[in-house]
Amino acid sequence: MFYLIGLGLGDAKDITVKGLEIVKQCDKVLLEGYTSILTVGKEILENFYGRPLTIADREICESSIDGILQEAKDKDIALLVVGDPLGATTHTDMLLRAKELGVKTQIVHNASIMNAVSCCGLQLYNFGETVSIPYWTETWKPDSFFKKIIDNYSRNLHTLCLLDIKVKEPTEESLTKKVRQYMEPKFMSVKEAASQLIEIIKNNECDAGLTASSLAVGLSRVGAPDQNIAAKTLEEMKDFDLGPPLHSLVIPAPSLHPIEVDFLEQFR
Amino acid sequence: MFYLIGLGLGDAKDITVKGLEIVKQCDKVLLEGYTSILTVGKEILENFYGRPLTIADREICESSIDGILQEAKDKDIALLVVGDPLGATTHTDMLLRAKELGVKTQIVHNASIMNAVSCCGLQLYNFGETVSIPYWTETWKPDSFFKKIIDNYSRNLHTLCLLDIKVKEPTEESLTKKVRQYMEPKFMSVKEAASQLIEIIKNNECDAGLTASSLAVGLSRVGAPDQNIAAKTLEEMKDFDLGPPLHSLVIPAPSLHPIEVDFLEQFR
Numbered sequence: 001m002f003y004l005i006g007l008g009l010g011d012a013k014d015i016t017v018k019g020l021e022i023v024k025q026c027d028k029v030l031l032e033g034y035t036s037i038l039t040v041g042k043e044i045l046e047n048f049y050g051r052p053l054t055i056a057d058r059e060i061c062e063s064s065i066d067g068i069l070q071e072a073k074d075k076d077i078a079l080l081v082v083g084d085p086l087g088a089t090t091h092t093d094m095l096l097r098a099k100e101l102g103v104k105t106q107i108v109h110n111a112s113i114m115n116a117v118s119c120c121g122l123q124l125y126n127f128g129e130t131v132s133i134p135y136w137t138e139t140w141k142p143d144s145f146f147k148k149i150i151d152n153y154s155r156n157l158h159t160l161c162l163l164d165i166k167v168k169e170p171t172e173e174s175l176t177k178k179v180r181q182y183m184e185p186k187f188m189s190v191k192e193a194a195s196q197l198i199e200i201i202k203n204n205e206c207d208a209g210l211t212a213s214s215l216a217v218g219l220s221r222v223g224a225p226d227q228n229i230a231a232k233t234l235e236e237m238k239d240f241d242l243g244p245p246l247h248s249l250v251i252p253a254p255s256l257h258p259i260e261v262d263f264l265e266q267f268r
Numbered sequence: 269m270f271y272l273i274g275l276g277l278g279d280a281k282d283i284t285v286k287g288l289e290i291v292k293q294c295d296k297v298l299l300e301g302y303t304s305i306l307t308v309g310k311e312i313l314e315n316f317y318g319r320p321l322t323i324a325d326r327e328i329c330e331s332s333i334d335g336i337l338q339e340a341k342d343k344d345i346a347l348l349v350v351g352d353p354l355g356a357t358t359h360t361d362m363l364l365r366a367k368e369l370g371v372k373t374q375i376v377h378n379a380s381i382m383n384a385v386s387c388c389g390l391q392l393y394n395f396g397e398t399v400s401i402p403y404w405t406e407t408w409k410p411d412s413f414f415k416k417i418i419d420n421y422s423r424n425l426h427t428l429c430l431l432d433i434k435v436k437e438p439t440e441e442s443l444t445k446k447v448r449q450y451m452e453p454k455f456m457s458v459k460e461a462a463s464q465l466i467e468i469i470k471n472n473e474c475d476a477g478l479t480a481s482s483l484a485v486g487l488s489r490v491g492a493p494d495q496n497i498a499a500k501t502l503e504e505m506k507d508f509d510l511g512p513p514l515h516s517l518v519i520p521a522p523s524l525h526p527i528e529v530d531f532l533e534q535f536r
Contacts, residue, residue, distance in 0.1 A: 109379035
């Protein structure tokens with residue numbers, strides 16, 4: 001059996017009882033390490049589970065998955081994923097591949113930022129399409145997510161913006177060499193996201209009314225004891241340090257429900 | 269401290285390890301019993317937690333919450349909620365009330381249908397606004413949710429439809445009597461939802477292209493071992509029995525990603 005197990009968002013104890021039981025009885029346990037991170041590292045998880053973990057990076061999850069699935073034909077193998085295991089397309093793809101290979105699968109769901117974002121008081125059913133904000137480079141500044149934010153905003157819906165994560169990215173130099181070198185991991189902050197958004201707003205005519213003075217909600221380490229939430233204008237958010245990663249940013253709808261207004265007040 | 273603890277979607281073991289630890293040490297544990305249900309009842313949860321549970325119905329959660337929060341000033345009280353604890357406005361409202369009364373709170377997140385719906389293979393970031401489909405009566409047939417489905421559909425987004433739940437609803441007769449009588453609990457099936465949707469489609473001009481022949485995805489008991497998913501036209505869904513509750517319905521975007529198409533194929 002091949003298990004996809006969600007770890008939730010905070011620390012080791014955010015796994016479900018069902019998930020933990022499976023981890024304890026599996027022959028091999030992999031930890032997916034590139035779509036998200038917990039606030040604790042591999043060693044703390046290993047101590048808590050009482051099991052050794054193998055880090056599964058992008059190469060393993062995408063290129064070497066067939067070997068793992070073949071092994072799961074007669075062994076129990078679990079892949080642990082931060083948040084809910086089906087938040088990223090990669091994992092849905094794995095389930096399809098497993099089906100083709102005749103490998104049984106089981107999913108253990110958990111909290112994801114897609115639902116836990118409600119901790120800021122904005123109601124889940126008032127959210128529109130979720131967007132991802134990628135890191136810009138000198139030569140590559142995509143802004144297609146902005147159109148989606150504006151679409152939501154003009155329908156009076158909130159937008160959850162997932163912020164870019166770069167883990168085990170090969171350096172530009174190493175792409176031409178035989179030996180791979182990797183960049184330091186980096187996690188986009190609400191500060192960086194707000195700054196990119198303001199740049200887009202400056203360069204785009206926008207009738208919907210979203211400006212640098214519009215409200216934004218920054219969230220860090222949702223579900224952890226040091227979770228942090230701030231409600232500020234985009235302009236203020238650009239200079240605001242929300243602490244260690246992971247961060248997410250919400251662009252609230254222009255007109256809020258009274259409960260949403262009251263709830264956000266405490267984060268101003 | 270007042271704890272809001274998510275129970276996830278399936279059975280007793282879908283609580284997180286953190287949530288279970290808190291339940292075991294709390295002075296009083298309430299089980300919220302009207303916004304959703306698990307596949308197991310109160311007794312099984314009590315046995316698993318080793319703690320007695322008090323059912324908290326709508327009246328308790330909305331009218332008598334102040335008393336509970338006052339008690340939480342010097343005792344540890346947990347309210348257990350199926351799914352994620354902040355899926356419904358009621359619970360956000362409780363947190364606000366707690367703040368006003370000076371009561372400390374902690375949230376333990378868990379999977380919600382809002383993220384676990386991805387088990388059907390439709391990607392979360394392709395979902396637009398979530399809607400709720402209410403039970404119609406002879407004289408009350410609201411259809412405002414339909415406009416939202418069409419808005420999503422015409423932007424090529426999926427719509428998650430949460431289906432109505434009636435638990436401890438007073439009978440019409442009892443509203444005029446002194447003694448309250450309650451209706452049998454009922455949970456809307458994908459069959460009933462599809463039938464209401466088709467009636468709306470028949471009565472409305474719709475340029476977006478959504479018809480009774482459009483694809484719908486029905487989900488029942490997501491996260492449980494007897495989880496069931498069916499991909500059928502709305503017309504077929506109207507006559508299809510997806511088994512015991514809870515059910516949810518998805519109206520997929522008109523144009524799907526190849527992985528979404530492949531994944532849905534297994535539920536046709």
